[in-house]
Amino acid sequence: MALCWQGALLLSLAAAISVHADMKLKCWPDFVTLVWTESRSQADTSLFRLGNCFPTSVTAREVVFNVYFNDCNFRILVTGDQLMYTNDLTYVSTPGSDLHPFTHLVVCSYKRPKDWYPPTYDPKFITYGQGDLIFHIGLMNDDFSGPAKSTHFPLGSSIPIVATVEQETHQPLLLLLDECVAATTPELQAGSNIYPIITNKGCLVDSKTSRSKFEPRQESSELRLSLQAFRFALGQEVFIHCRLGAWDPSGVDNIKKACHYVKNHGKTLGSWELLDNPAKSNLCNCCETSCTPRSTRSTESGILGMVHKALLGPVTISDVAF
Missing domain, CATH: 2.60.40.3210 (Zona pellucida, ZP-N domain)
Structure with missing residues (x-):
C-alpha cells in the first residue's frame, strides 16, 4: 500500500x-x-x-x-x-x-486509492515439508491478459476469473475449483442466501442455464472460468466464495475434476464434458446426482494435494442488457 x-x-x-x-x-x-x-x-x-x-x-x-x-x-x-x-x-x-x-x-x-484494483487472494501454506503452495484467484479482463479494471458487470456479460497455484518446488499440480457460490456477504453463514456456481466436486452447474464455461487450459496449475453475469442480488455487492484444490494430475477422478455442460445446438439435450480430457467425460456423469469417492485414494488432504478456501469480490451486477 x-x-x-x-x-x-x-x-x-x-x-x-x-x-x-x-x-x-x-x-x-x-x-x-x-x-x-x-x-x-x-x-x-x-x-x-x-x-x-x-x-x-x-x-x-x-x-x-x-x-x-x-x-x-x-x-x-x-x-x-x-x-x-x-x-x-x-x-x-x-x-x-x-x-x-x-x-x-x-x-x-x-x-481507497483511485488506482487500486482488487488483488489476487494470496495465502501461503506449508504442506508436509514439500515447500509453499501459493494460491491466487482474481478477476481478469476479457482476454485474460491482465487484471480487470472494473468490478461492475452488466447482466449477461462475461466475468472472466482466473485461479492459479504457484508450485515452487512441488511436482506439477493440477488446479481445480471444487465449489463456488455467490453471496451478498463476505462470510457464509447458516441461512445465507446463495447462488450456486460450481457444486458437486467440480461441476459448473451454472453452465446448464447460461454461457458459463471453463476455458481451455494454458497450464495445469491455472484454471480459467468465463462466468456469465447472473441475475442474483442485482445492484448489490456480491462475493464469490470458492474452494480451490491443487492435486497430482494423475489423480483425476469423479471428485477431483472440472466439468461443464456443453449444449448441443439444434438438439434438445447437451452433455457434461471433462475439461482436461473429454474422452473421460464419464467422470462427469455424477454431476446430475451426487459425486462421491469411488475409492479410499480420493482424499481431500495429504501429500498429493491440498484444498483452500478463497474469497473473490465484491462485484456488482447491474440489470442492463449486454
Whole structure:
C-alpha cells in the first residue's frame, strides 16, 4: 500500500458477549499493531490468536500482535471509497476452563486509492515439508491478459476469473475449483442466501442455464472460468466464495475434476464434458446426482494435494442488457 494513504480508522466490534479487556489498535499502511490487555486473572494470554497467527509476545495480562496484512488470513473488503482489512481476534479456551471462547472483530479502514484494483487472494501454506503452495484467484479482463479494471458487470456479460497455484518446488499440480457460490456477504453463514456456481466436486452447474464455461487450459496449475453475469442480488455487492484444490494430475477422478455442460445446438439435450480430457467425460456423469469417492485414494488432504478456501469480490451486477 502506498505510504501516502491517510486517515486510517481504528475500529473494533465486540462479539455478542461482554469482554472485560482493553484493546489498542494501530493501523499502518501495510502493518497492524494490536495490544490486548486482559483483566481476568484466569485467562491464559498465550491462547489468543489473530486470524491464524500466534501472538508476537505475551505477558501475564497483555497480548501483542505485530503483523502484516499479507499474513494471518486478513480479509479485504471494498465498499465505495473505503478499503478495509478485517480479521478475528479469538480466544481459544482449554477444556474444563471457566472462560468461554470468544471472537472480537478487528478492522483497519483506509481511503481507497483511485488506482487500486482488487488483488489476487494470496495465502501461503506449508504442506508436509514439500515447500509453499501459493494460491491466487482474481478477476481478469476479457482476454485474460491482465487484471480487470472494473468490478461492475452488466447482466449477461462475461466475468472472466482466473485461479492459479504457484508450485515452487512441488511436482506439477493440477488446479481445480471444487465449489463456488455467490453471496451478498463476505462470510457464509447458516441461512445465507446463495447462488450456486460450481457444486458437486467440480461441476459448473451454472453452465446448464447460461454461457458459463471453463476455458481451455494454458497450464495445469491455472484454471480459467468465463462466468456469465447472473441475475442474483442485482445492484448489490456480491462475493464469490470458492474452494480451490491443487492435486497430482494423475489423480483425476469423479471428485477431483472440472466439468461443464456443453449444449448441443439444434438438439434438445447437451452433455457434461471433462475439461482436461473429454474422452473421460464419464467422470462427469455424477454431476446430475451426487459425486462421491469411488475409492479410499480420493482424499481431500495429504501429500498429493491440498484444498483452500478463497474469497473473490465484491462485484456488482447491474440489470442492463449486454
